[in-house]
Amino acid sequence: MSEREKIYIFDTTLRDGEQSPGAAMNVEEKIQIAHQLAKLNVDVIEAGFPISSPGDFEAVKRIAEEIKGPEICGLARAVEEDIVTCWEAIKGAEKPRIHTFIGTSDIHIQGQLRKSRDEVLRMAAEAVRLARSLCPKVEFSPMDATRTDREYLIDVILAAIEAGASVINIPDTVGYALPDEFADLIAFVRERIPDHVIISVHCHDDLGMATANSLAAIKAGARQVECTINGLGERAGNAALEEIVMAIRTRHDYFDRFYTEINTKEIYNTSRLVSRCTGFEVPPNKAIVGANAFAHSSGVHQDGVLKDRRTFEIMNPQDIGIPATKFVLTPRSGRKALKHKLSELGYELTDEQLEKVYQRFLKLADKKKEVHEADLEAIMRDEFKAIPETYRLESIQVMSGSGLIPTATVTLRRGDQLIRDSATGDGPVDATYKAIDRITGLSVELTDYSIRAVTSGKDAIGEVTVRIKNGGRTFVGHGASTDIIEASAKAYVDAINKMIYMTGNA
Ligand code: KIV
Ligand code: ZN
Numbered sequence: 001m002s003e004r005e006k007i008y009i010f011d012t013t014l015r016d017g018e019q020s021p022g023a024a025m026n027v028e029e030k031i032q033i034a035h036q037l038a039k040l041n042v043d044v045i046e047a048g049f050p051i052s053s054p055g056d057f058e059a060v061k062r063i064a065e066e067i068k069g070p071e072i073c074g075l076a077r078a079v080e081e082d083i084v085t086c087w088e089a090i091k092g093a094e095k096p097r098i099h100t101f102i103g104t105s106d107i108h109i110q111g112q113l114r115k116s117r118d119e120v121l122r123m124a125a126e127a128v129r130l131a132r133s134l135c136p137k138v139e140f141s142p143m144d145a146t147r148t149d150r151e152y153l154i155d156v157i158l159a160a161i162e163a164g165a166s167v168i169n170i171p172d173t174v175g176y177a178l179p180d181e182f183a184d185l186i187a188f189v190r191e192r193i194p195d196h197v198i199i200s201v202h203c204h205d206d207l208g209m210a211t212a213n214s215l216a217a218i219k220a221g222a223r224q225v226e227c228t229i230n231g232l233g234e235r236a237g238n239a240a241l242e243e244i245v246m247a248i249r250t251r252h253d254y255f256d257r258f259y260t261e262i263n264t265k266e267i268y269n270t271s272r273l274v275s276r277c278t279g280f281e282v283p284p285n286k287a288i289v290g291a292n293a294f295a296h297s298s299g300v301h302q303d304g305v306l307k308d309r310r311t312f313e314i315m316n317p318q319d320i321g322i323p324a325t326k327f328v329l330t331p332r333s334g335r336k337a338l339k340h341k342l343s344e345l346g347y348e349l350t351d352e353q354l355e356k357v358y359q360r361f362l363k364l365a366d367k368k369k370e371v372h373e374a375d376l377e378a379i380m381r382d383e384f385k386a387i388p389e390t391y392r393l394e395s396i397q398v399m400s401g402s403g404l405i406p407t408a409t410v411t412l413r414r415g416d417q418l419i420r421d422s423a424t425g426d427g428p429v430d431a432t433y434k435a436i437d438r439i440t441g442l443s444v445e446l447t448d449y450s451i452r453a454v455t456s457g458k459d460a461i462g463e464v465t466v467r468i469k470n471g472g473r474t475f476v477g478h479g480a481s482t483d484i485i486e487a488s489a490k491a492y493v494d495a496i497n498k499m500i501y502m503t504g505n506a
Contacts, residue, residue: 007248007260008224010044010200011037011241013274014059015075017232018048020280029277030059031066036273037229038069040266042241044097046226049075050089051082057089064093071137073097078127087134098131099169100124101141104156105148117152125159132164139167139200146170146177146185154192167198167224172213175206175236179216182209190221200224203239205231210239215247218258229274230282230289242267242288242320250315268321288320297328297370302337329376331365338376345373346475346502347380357383374465377478390500391440391493394418398485400428410435410489429488436492442505444468444496451484464491468499475499 014030017023025033030047037045047063048056064072072093076082078100090096102124103113109120124140131138140160142153157168170189172182182203190199201217201224203210214225231240245262248255271289275282284291294317296302304311329341335358342349342357349357360379365371380387392413400406408431409422421438425431433446448467463480464487475498479490499505 004257004259005223007218007258008043008198008200009241009245009260009262010046010073010224010226011040011042011070011228012046012202012226012238013037013228013232013241014063015046015048016202016226016234016238017228017274017278019234020232020237020278023232023278023280025277027055027059027062031062033270033273033277034063034067036266036270038067039263040270041261041263042070043224043261044071044073046073046075046099047090051076051085057085060086060089061092064090064096068094071095071097073099073139076100076127076131078102078123080127080130083127083131083134087131090135095137096135097137097139097167098135099139099141100127100131101143101169101171102127103144104142104153105144107147108144121152121156121159124156125163128160128163128165137167138165139169140165141169141171141202143171144173146172146182147174150185150188154189157189157193161193161197166196167200168193169200169202169224169226170217170222171202171226172204172210173202175204175210177203177213178207178209179212182213183216183220186217186220186222198223200226202226204233205236205238208236210237211243211247214239214244215255218248218255229270230280230286232274232278232280240287242271246288246315246320249319264319265321288315292328293317294322295328297330297332299330299332299334299337302333302340306336306340329361329365329371330369331362333361333365333371341373341376342380344474345376345380346473346498348502353384373476374463374478377476387498387501390414390497393486393489393493396432396486396489398428398432400431406431408432408435408485410439412436412439412493428485432485432489433492436489436496440496442470442496442499444470444499446492447474449488451487462487464488466491466495468492468495470499470503470505473499473503475502 034045048060050057050060060074072090074086074090076086076098086098102120109115128138128140142156145153199222201214201222203213225244227239227241227244229241231237245260248258248260282289296305301312338358338361339354357379394411394413397409405424406428407424411418411420419439421435423431423434423438425434447469451462451464462484466477467474475495477491477495479487479494481487
């Protein structure tokens, strides 16, 4: 059996990813993401393009000083000022790397740089030499490599290696290549450069080929892949880190000797964080990290997954850090899927009860395309009106604002009794929940809180959904009001009432 070979993961979310129009992040957000990338165990973090703005310089410098583990890389054009500034930003890193680049296709040389091929070759070599005199590790990219004349490409690459580059990155800058063609280019470069030099690839997704091209390149000799979380990046984006890593892992039969050292259980958290910081929602059908990537809607699929997950899932969602397989109920969902979903919500029903709920579910599912948890909750509330309101929210008063410690005073009714208590918290909702906990004396763990506007405008009704956990079971509560604190309190009390009813715990 051939020896195992590591594929180095070079994350450029903070550099190329940040070039996505509208994805600008502030310094604190970049540092938070860099910490998470270190947890994910990427090999290299390209932290930014220090010359591009004072903010970028500061972010790269702070990341270089704070983040331990991965190499910290900064980008620089092949000009002195960029390289010196880049070094100033990254020199505090445990393992610094300068990444310098210049366009090498005739389109770039003539159309943008307005220079000759010889001049560009000289600039590349001088830039690498200067970078190498400052930094022990230098990466060079001939930009637009896939549209560059092959013999000239090799001349520039050899000049960069001669000047001290130990990583040569082959960018498909405009996402023009196709997998066979790109693999052929990588094999061509591999044959012509010394073995100790690592070939990296950097693929853009203009034709939707970024992941396929990167994977084809690995087979042809590339050992570093440049990629971004959620596939962010200039225009259509870069190859998505999660796709590259999970393809290599899931298809180990095909990529037998290759592996990455990514801690895949951190993929989902990283994806969520990047989405929050950039404000870019992950499309529901996005491979690996989309909300539907592990959701099963058809009855046949749901039945299969409940019997044996492998029937319709090629990856285990837990390996990516996704809590559990999601079921979206549709008219095609069967009784077993419904029972499973209800039990996740904390309802254990007899066969007779289940049959009643199933008939109501089918009627609703015929009208709506998808049945959500809130719909099931409504059916359950209606069908089992008997779920008693052990506690009912009577009133709530909250004090919060800048400079004030958020304090809530809550009054709950239990039978004829009115019980009032107060608490402080990290915010008004936290203070409210702590006051409710003091009244009920129950030990519950809040595992999820979400709010959505049901109507629009400033008098919009906010619907809060919470999940609480007790003794390994989850209970969901809903509350709606034009006052979001009141909606939050109602949702929490609703979940507690359900818990008391289902567990007999009061
Ligand atoms: O796409 C590209 O060519 C780049 C280079 C700077 C590597 O982002
Ligand atoms: Zn790029």
